[in-house]
Amino acid sequence: MLKRLAALTLLVVAFCAAPLAGSAFAQSADPENTLLLQLKDGTVTVRLRPDLAPNHAERLKTLARQGFYDGVPFHRVIDGFMAQTGDPTGTGMGGSDLPDLKAEFSSEPFVRGVVGMARSSNPDSANSQFFIMFAPAPGLDGQYTVVGEVVDGMEYVDNIKKGSRSANGTVDNPDKLISMRVAADQ
Known part of the structure; x- marks a missing residue:
């Protein structure tokens, strides 16, 4: 009885602690569909959603594995909206x-x-550029492809240098995506 209670307690503790484990938990959940974005302030963990967008998720992994995103700027960053790179x-x-x-x-x-x-204005024109939302934007719902979600490190996304509202978020001397890797390759 005591062993069973101890095992149950351990299981409950592990279950409750899982959300607190951050990127380590996200990577172990599905490393093949987890991206690690290295920003100036830390690592952002993105869970890809191949269940929603299999071709787009595959594209991000392919380009990450080629090193395509290394050193690419966040060229459009609008406070309260999103940060775009790629x-x-x-x-x-x-x-x-x-x-x-x-x-x-x-x-x-x-x-x-x-x-x-x-x-672009053509719905079938996505290629390598992606953006991370700072806040809800219902006007984008059903109009753009959702490819993933940040599961750890959103505070580092919040710290990306913002652009000018008068220039539609264009950033002078922008922060860069230092590297982007697939967790399964680490």
Whole structure:
């Protein structure tokens, strides 16, 4: 009886502590669908959502494994809205050499910490650029592809240098995405 009670107590403690474990817990949950973004202040852990956007999740992993995102600037950062990166030119007009992706829209809402794919006015134009939400933006719901969510390190996203509102969030001397890796490769 005592052994059973001890085992049950250990299980309850492990279950309750799991959310507190941060990125270590997220990585062990599904390392193949976990991205580690190294920012100037620390590591951000993103859980990809291949259940919502399998092609977009695969694209982010492919480019991360190629080192595509290393040193890429956060070229558009709007306080209270989102931080956008993934364009090596830093202009918002660039992308990878891979073909654009067809939209994978879902009913998942754009709330704080959600990672979405940037695109032009053409819904099927997402390529390499993505953004992380600072706050809810219901106007994006069903209009952009949700590809993941921050599960640890959102405070480091909050610290990304913000751009000018008059310049639609364009950032002078922007912070950079130091590196982005798939947790399974660590």
